[in-house]
């Protein structure tokens with residue numbers, strides 16, 4: 070049984086963390102979930118008022134963010150890796166600078182010190198130099214920084230497609246399960262998704278022209 074830690078912090082994209090937990094559970098992982106207080110807010114704002122309790126129930130193990138004595142706070146507890154999704158700039162900076170003052174950051178710090186996989190789905194835009202420096206420091210310490218950028222070349226037809234692909238890519242970066250993300254094998258065939266994207270682009274173009282009075 071593989072233990073995987075999932076940290077959800079208060080950046081936009083809480084649904085990505087939610088999907089990661091669901092997919093890991095479907096893969097048979099022993100998921101350990103830790104959610105920051107800000108993420109309780111983003112889950113409520115972005116997903117819905119009951120999202121946090123649903124998420125808590127769907128993970129095999131839930132740990133309070135202040136429980137710095139939880140199993141995942143120790144390097145002696147074996148795991149197959151940790152994903153922080155989404156990863157706020159505050160949590161990113163705390164991880165990059167070893168400020169392990171809550172369980173989420175402590176568990177990430179443990180993954181770095183034990184030289185295990187740590188994937189940070191870092192979300193902010195635009196980025197200032199402090200954000201970029203924190204990403205560099207986290208990368209130098211051994212983390213993988215994976216911004217939640219859509220793979221447009223896979224022609225996603227919905228936001229759910231985008232979210233699923235990002236969630237699956239983050240899981241694949243752990244290299245503990247068979248790959249689950251969609252893969253590029255050269256040019257794709259024309260699909261219904263192409264029609265949806267073309268319609269969206271032409272509607273957006275029209276809206277811009279109207280806005281400009283053209």
Ligand SMILES: Cc1cc2nc3c(=O)[nH]c(=O)nc-3n(C[C@H](O)[C@H](O)[C@H](O)COP(=O)(O)O)c2cc1C
Pocket residue numbers: 077078079080081105106107108110111114156157158159160161192193194
């Ligand atoms: C709706 C909402 C969206 C937010 N989006 C982001 C974001 O994309 N990136 C980020 O770094 N912070 C974002 N924040 C701010 C963080 O939640 C805030 O900095 C918080 O202190 C992060 O704490 P944590 O790292 O312990 O979760 C957002 C806050 C709210 C309420």
